[in-house]
Structure formats: C-alpha cells, structure tokens
Amino acid sequence: xxxxxxxxxxxxxxxxxxxxxxxxxxxxxxxxxxxxxxxxxxxxxxxxxxxxxxxxxxxxxxxxxxxxxxxxxxxxxxxxxxxxxxxxxxxxxxxxxxxxxxxxxxxxxxxxxxxxxxxxxxxxxxxxxxxxxxxxxxxxxxxxxxxxxxxxxxxxxxxxxxxxxxxxxxxxxxxxxxxxxxxxxxxxxxxxxxxxxxxxxxxxxxxxxxxxxxxxxxxxxxxxxxxxxxxxxxxxxxxxxxxxxxxxxxxxxxxxxxxxxxxxxxxxxxxxxxxxxxxxxxxxxxxxxxxxxxxxxxxxxxxxxxxxxxxxxxxxxxxxxxxxxxxxxxxxxxxxxxxxxxxxxxxxxxxxxxxxxxxxxxxxxxxxxxxxxxxxxxxxxxxxxxxxxxxxxxxxxxxxxxxxxxxxxxxxxxxxxxxxxxxxxxxxxxxxxxxxxxxxxxxxxxxxxxxxxxxxxxxxxxxxxxxxxxxxxxxxxxxxxxxxxxxxxxxxxxxxxxxxxxxxxxxxxxxxxxxxxxxxxxxxxxxxxxxxxxxxxxxxxxxxxxxxxxxxxxxxxxxxxxxxxxxxxxxxxxxxxxxxxxxxxxxxxxxxxxx
Numbered sequence: 001x002x003x004x005x006x007x008x009x010x011x012x013x014x015x016x017x018x019x020x021x022x023x024x025x026x027x028x029x030x031x032x033x034x035x036x037x038x039x040x041x042x043x044x045x046x047x048x049x050x051x052x053x054x055x056x057x058x059x060x061x062x063x064x065x066x067x068x069x070x071x072x073x074x075x076x077x078x079x080x081x082x083x084x085x086x087x088x089x090x091x092x093x094x095x096x097x098x099x100x101x102x103x104x105x106x107x108x109x110x111x112x113x114x115x116x117x118x119x120x121x122x123x124x125x126x127x128x129x130x131x132x133x134x135x136x137x138x139x140x141x142x143x144x145x146x147x148x149x150x151x152x153x154x155x156x157x158x159x160x161x162x163x164x165x166x167x168x169x170x171x172x173x174x175x176x177x178x179x180x181x182x183x184x185x186x187x188x189x190x191x192x193x194x195x196x197x198x199x200x201x202x203x204x205x206x207x208x209x210x211x212x213x214x215x216x217x218x219x220x221x222x223x224x225x226x227x228x229x230x231x232x233x234x235x236x237x238x239x240x241x242x243x244x245x246x247x248x249x250x251x252x253x254x255x256x257x258x259x260x261x262x263x264x265x266x267x268x269x270x271x272x273x274x275x276x277x278x279x280x281x282x283x284x285x286x287x288x289x290x291x292x293x294x295x296x297x298x299x300x301x302x303x304x305x306x307x308x309x310x311x312x313x314x315x316x317x318x319x320x321x322x323x324x325x326x327x328x329x330x331x332x333x334x335x336x337x338x339x340x341x342x343x344x345x346x347x348x349x350x351x352x353x354x355x356x357x358x359x360x361x362x363x364x365x366x367x368x369x370x371x372x373x374x375x376x377x378x379x380x381x382x383x384x385x386x387x388x389x390x391x392x393x394x395x396x397x398x399x400x401x402x403x404x405x406x407x408x409x410x411x412x413x414x415x416x417x418x419x420x421x422x423x424x425x426x427x428x429x430x431x432x433x434x435x436x437x438x439x440x441x442x443x444x445x446x447x448x449x450x451x452x453x454x455x456x457x458x459x460x461x462x463x464x465x466x467x468x469x470x471x472x473x474x475x476x477x478x479x480x481x482x483x484x485x486x487x488x489x490x491x492x493x494x495x496x497x498x499x500x501x502x503x504x505x506x507x508x509x510x511x512x513x514x515x516x517x518x519x520x521x522x523x524x525x526x527x528x529x530x531x532x533x534x535x536x537x538x539x540x541x542x543x544x545x546x547x548x549x550x551x552x553x554x555x556x557x558x559x560x561x562x563x564x565x566x567x568x569x570x571x572x573x574x575x576x577x578x579x580x581x582x583x584x585x586x587x588x589x590x591x592x593x594x595x
Contacts, residue, residue, distance in 0.1 A: 041065050043095050046112045051089045059085060061093060061107055069093065069105035076109060092116065117148040118184055125179040130196060134174045138167050145177065145191055152177075152189035161197050204236025209273045212237075217285075222262040230254045232266060232280055239278035241266060248283045248290075248322025250308055257282075289322040290363055297323075297365060301355045302372070307345050315341045317351060317367060325365035327353055334375045335409025335450075344369075376410060377447045384412075384442050384452060394436045402428045404438060404454060411452070414440060418455035422464040422496035422536070424482075431456075463496030464536050476527045476545060478556055484515045491526055491540055498538070501526055505541035523548060523556035 041047075041063075049063035059076060061069040071093060076085045085091060094111035124131045133147040135154070142155040154177070156167070164170070181190035212218065212234070220232035220239065230241040243251050251257065258264065267285060271278040297303065297319070305317040305325065314328040327345075329338045338344060345351065357366035384390060384406065392404040392412065401415040419431045432438065444453035471477070479491035479499070488502040508517050518524070525548050530539030548556070 041095065041098060043098055045095045046092055046115060047095060048090055048092050049107070051085050051087050051091065054083060054085065054087060061091065063093065063095075063105065063107070065098070065105055067099070067103055067105050069095075069107040071107045071109055114149060117150050121147060121150065121179065121189060122182060122184060125182040128178070130176045130178055132174060133177055133191065135170045135172065138171065143167060143170060147177075147189065147191075150187075150189065152179075152191050154191045154193060158192040158194045161194055161201065201236045205276065208235040208237045209271070212268050212271050212278065214268050214270060217265055217267055219263065219265055220280075222258050222260050222264060225254050225258060225260060227253065230258050232264065234278065237276065237278060239266070239268075239271075239280040241280040241282055245269070245279075245281040245283055248286070248288060249318065249320075250324065283322075289320060290360055293323060293365070294358055294360060297355050297358060299355055299358065302352060303355060303367070304350060304352045307347050307349050307351060310341050310345065310347060312341075315345045315351075317353065319365070323365065325353065325355070325367040327351075327367045327369055331356065331366070331368040331370055333409065334370045334373065334377065376407075377450045380410070380447045380452060381445045384445060386442050386445060388442045389439060390442060390454070391437065391439050394432050394434050394438060397428050397432065397434055399427065402432050404440060406452065412440065412442070412454040413452065414438070414454045414456055418443065418453075418457055420460065420496060421457050421462045422498070424498070463494060467494050467497040468531050468533065468538070471528060471531070473528050473531060476525060478523055478525050478548065478552065479540075480556070481518050481520055481522045481524060484518055484520065486514075489514060489518060489524070491524060493538065499526065499528070499540040500537070501540040501542055505529070505539075505543055507542050507545075521557075523553055525552075 047063045049061040049069060051059055052062050052068065053060040055073065057073055059071040059073055061071050063069050071091070073083065076091075077083050091109055092112045093107040093109050094115065095105060096108050096111070097106040099105070121131065123129075131147055133145040133152060135143050136146045136151075137144040139153070142153060142157075143159065145152045145154050156164070158180070159167070159170070175193050176196045177191035177193050178195040179189060180192045180195070181188065183189075218234060220234040222230055223233040223238060224231040227243075229243050230246070232239045232241055241254075243254055246254060246257055264282070265285070266280040266282055269279040269281045269284070303319055303325070305319040307315050308318045308324065309316040312329075314326050314331075316324045316326055318324050327341075329341055332338045332341065332344055351369070352372060353367035353369050354371035355365060356368045356371065357364075359365075390404075390406055390412070392406050394402050395405045395411060396403045399416075401413050402419075403411040403413055406412045414428075414432075416425050416428050419425060419428060423430075425431065438456055439459055440454035440456045441458050442452065443455045444451070446452075477493055479493045481489055482492040482498055483490040486503075488500050489506065490498045490500055492498050503514065506514070508514070524542065525545050526540040526542050527545050528538060529541045530537070532538070
C-alpha cells in the first residue's frame with residue numbers, strides 16, 4: 001500500500017495548486033505535468049476521491065484522473081437500503097480498472113476498506129499493540145473473531161488463563177486481543193485473549209496486594225464454592241474463605257451462606273504475595289460468642305435450643321450461633337438407660353434443658369434433660385417401703401433373676417434366690433417368663449444406687465415347712481441323689497426339699513470316692529436323723545438302713561433319672577440363651593446370691 005505522501009495519492013495538486021504558478025507555465029510544461037500525474041495512477045492503488053453524483057446504480061467519483069470513476073451504489077448502502085454518502089463527500093476507494101469499455105475508472109470502496117484494515121492489523125502486529133474484535137462463531141479448535149471485517153482465529157488454549165467450559169457464551173461479545181501470528185498473503189491471523197488477560201491480572205494483582213492488610217476488611221465477589229470453603233475474587237487475586245472461618249456455629253456446607261456472584265465483605269487473616277495466597281475470615285467480623293459464655297449460661301440455668309446433631313453418645317443442641325451444648329445419654333432420663341438418643345429426640349426439634357457444666361477452654365457446655373424433673377429414685381422408699389406388696393409385669397429375664405416393671409421407668413429385681421423357698425433353680429424361666437404379671441414383696445430399697453429388690457417366694461407354698469411338718473426323725477424315705485460332693489450326698493426327698501447325708505453317715509468303702517459309688521438321679525434309701533427348723537436343714541444317714549431291692553430300684557429309677565437330667569441340662573436349655581436385657585434394664589446386683 002502506498003503512503004499518503006505518494007504522488008499517486010496526491011493527485012489533487014492539479015486542482016488545488018496555486019493558480020498563479022500554473023499561469024506562469026507554458027503549454028508544453030502543462031502537458032508534461034499532466035502526463036506525469038496520469039502516469040502515477042495504477043490498478044490496485046487506494047486513492048481518495050470526491051463524490052460528484054449519486055445515481056440509482058452507481059456513484060460518480062472524481063479521483064483526479066483524466067476519467068471519472070464509478071463506485072457501485074451497493075458498496076455505500078446500509079443493510080436497510082439507505083445510501084450513506086452524498087455529493088461532496090470524500091471516500092477512499094480501490095482502483096480496480098483504469099479504463100472500462102465506457103471510458104470510466106472502476107472503483108471499490110469495500111476492497112479499499114479491507115486493505116486498510118489489513119494495513120492497520122499489520123501495523124498493530126509489528127508494534128505489538130492490542131486490537132478489538134468481536135467473537136462471531138465457534139469453530140474447530142477455538143473461535144472465529146471479526147476484526148473490522150477480517151476473520152481471525154482464536155485458539156481455545158489462548159482464550160483465557162483458565163479453561164473455558166462454555167465457548168458459546170462468548171459469541172457476540174467484543175474483547176481486546178494480541179496478534180500472535182500474521183500472514184497477509186494467506187489471509188491468516190491468529191489472536192490471543194489470554195495475553196491481554198495475563199497483563200490485566202498481573203496489574204490487578206499488583207494493585208490488590210498493595211492495598212491488602214492483615215486484620216483489615218476488604219470486599220470481594222464469590223467466585224467458586226467447594227465442600228471445604230469459598231474462593232473470593234478480591235481483584236485479580238483469589239482468596240480462600242475456609243469453611244471453619246465462615247461462622248462461629250456449625251456449617252454443613254458453604255452454600256448455606258453464599259452463592260456464586262455474591263459481593264461480600266471479609267477480613268484478611270493472612271496473605272503471601274510471593275505465593276499469591278490469601279486467607280480470609282467472615283466470622284471474625286463479629287465477636288467470638290464463647291468470650292462471655294460463662295456469664296450468659298451460668299450453671300443451673302434453664303435454656304432452650306434446637307437439636308442439630310445426634311450421635312450414639314448424645315444430642316448436640318444449638319443455643320445460639322456458635323454455641324452448642326451436649327445432652328449426654330446419661331443425662332436424658334433418670335430411669336431409662338438410653339442407648340439410642342434418636343428414640344427421644346430428633347434433629348430440628350426445640351428442647352429445653354439445664355446447664356450442668358461449662359468448659360470455656362474446650363468450648364463445651366453440658367446440658368441435662370433429666371434435671372428438669374425430680375429424680376423418682378429420691379422418693380422411691382416413700383412409694384415402695386420394705387414389706388410393701390406390688391404387682392408388675394416381667395420385662396426381662398437374666399441368668400440371675402427377673403426384672404419387673406413397678407412403674408414406668410422403675411424396675412425391681414426378683415433375684416433367683418427369692419423365687420422359691422427351697423428349690424435349687426438353674427434359671428428364672430423355671431418359675432417365670434417374660435410378660436408374666438406377678439405379685440411380689442419389697443425386701444430392699446436403695447434409692448442412691450437405684451435398686452429395688454423384690455421377692456415372690458412369700459406368695460408361694462413353703463415346700464420345706466410342709467415336708468418338715470409331715471415327717472419326723474427316724475423315718476426312712478426313698479430319695480434321689482441330687483448332688484455329689486466330697487463331704488456327702490444331697491438327696492432330693494420331695495419337690496424343693498433336699499437332705500444331706502454326710503460322708504460319715506454313708507455305708508461305703510472309705511477308699512472309694514462317692515462319685516464312684518453313687519450317680520446323679522440314682523434312688524437311695526435314707527433315714528432322717530435331724531430336722532433343723534432354724535437353718536431349714538435335714539440330716540440323713542444310710543447306715544443301718546436296708547439297701548433298695550432291685551424291684552424298688554427299678555420302680556424309683558425313672559422319676560429320679562428324669563429329675564437329675566432336668567437339673568444337669570438346665571444350663572443348656574432354651575432359657576440358657578435368655579433374652580438380652582432391654583433398654584433401661586438395671587445392671588445385676590452386687591450382692592452374691594445366697595447358697
């Protein structure tokens with residue numbers, strides 16, 4: 001392209017020169033000057049001309065040549081059909097042909113504009129200057145950009161400093177670009193928006209870090225939200241607002257507090273310009289609620305709050321933002337052993353409780369539900385004095401006894417030793433089963449340790465007394481071996497009644513052990529030598545007693561064998577795997593069962 005000082009473009013000198021100078025020239029000189037001027041015009045030049053006439057199909061343009069030029073009217077008409085030039089306007093045009101068939105010069109404004117645009121783009125490329133373009137379409141590998149009517153290519157990798165997920169969102173928008181590749185012959189232009197963004201970000205970062213100060217407030221825009229925090233754009237610099245610094249209270253997810261695009265005010269906790277890291281705080285804008293929590297929640301205060309979390313060991317209650325208290329399972333009921341807090345409470349419900357402890361150092365407040373009510377065990381002795389008769393339902397059976405519900409939340413224990421006067425029970429299910437309604441007598445009350453001991457044997461026949469009344473010393477009986485020990489034989493004389501034949505009262509070879517001579521369930525004849533009403537004991541002897549005949553042995557063998565089998569196998573019966581303790585069943589008593 002020629003410059004503005006080129007004589008080809010300076011064709012107006014003949015028209016605009018000093019008339020006095022022309023008057024002083026001869027004809028030959030004027031013709032020579034005219035021929036030189038005309039020789040400076042060539043096809044492909046861009047010249048400036050003046051509109052002489054606007055017709056329906058063409059505009060006549062004076063470009064200072066010997067012939068006038070014709071410019072298609074379509075090249076100076078807008079999209080809505082309006083002609084954009086008038087007589088007297090100057091325009092830049094491209095010389096397509098100097099001599100047409102009708103003697104006119106053929107011109108093009110569009111080609112002139114394109115060539116001028118290419119010149120400007122080339123100049124911007126050489127000077128490393130930015131140009132403005134509009135994104136017009138999405139193409140393979142990137143975007144097509146219109147730069148003043150010239151198509152350029154913007155690779156996807158050069159769009160931004162970070163990957164752009166939605167390229168279609170950029171269509172129709174104008175941006176500034178740097179030219180990274182230019183080839184006029186091939187009509188190839190490659191642009192980079194990332195180069196512009198990098199410069200802008202570097203400048204913004206510099207300005208941002210210059211104004212940041214730890215402990216001071218600053219503004220930003222929420223750029224991204226993650227599970228662990230919020231990224232805030234502070235102006236070319238992203239700061240992290242960690243989830244723990246959002247609120248003094250419980251934050252399940254940052255999205256509960258912020259949305260992308262929100263303008264927020266934060267405090268700069270820490271920043272490192274070299275690493276380009278900024279830590280932000282939001283909760284720090286207000287005072288830590290634990291500073292004066294002791295004054296606001298003194299011990300014994302009745303408080304209310306919302307259940308925000310349930311665990312195996314208790315329930316967390318939000319008293320205010322940033323302050324939670326724990327109701328431990330042990331503080332939920334005076335009478336029930338709570339193993340699952342969700343059976344009493346649910347998340348979101350409001351509850352009342354009493355402050356039982358405040359630990360500011362560990363940021364813990366202990367709460368109690370049961371403190372709202374009187375402990376029923378404190379007045380248990382008044383409601384159930386010793387020797388009182390109660391009626392209740394068997395809630396649970398254990399190896400050592402049965403738990404009977406006296407009232408809601410209060411269980412009494414019938415120890416296995418208090419289920420019969422004389423029977424040697426292997427398991428409580430020999431007498432009771434779960435769900436039975438029983439009448440019992442209160443034999444001990446311990447409100448401090450929350451224990452209520454019951455007995456049902458007072459309401460059952462006393463087998464020993466009945467036996468002792470109907471038998472006397474010297475009487476011979478046939479019984480069955482119930483237990484073999486080193487010191488003698490326990491012989492079952494009747495249901496629930498046993499007598500002891502000491503080793504000294506047994507006919508035997510002293511060198512042979514008792515268990516080699518006798519067997520459990522074996523029938524044996526013995527004589528009563530003692531009836532002790534005080535200790536409920538019966539003494540027996542087999543000395544000077546006629547042994548059983550074969551007929552007698554056979555006659556009594558069945559009953560004794562069945563009884564012996566019943567006792568020895570009781571531990572392996574279905575009751576041995578007795579039902580596990582229900583929720584709220586007290587622990588077994590400390591006292592050892594009587595022998």
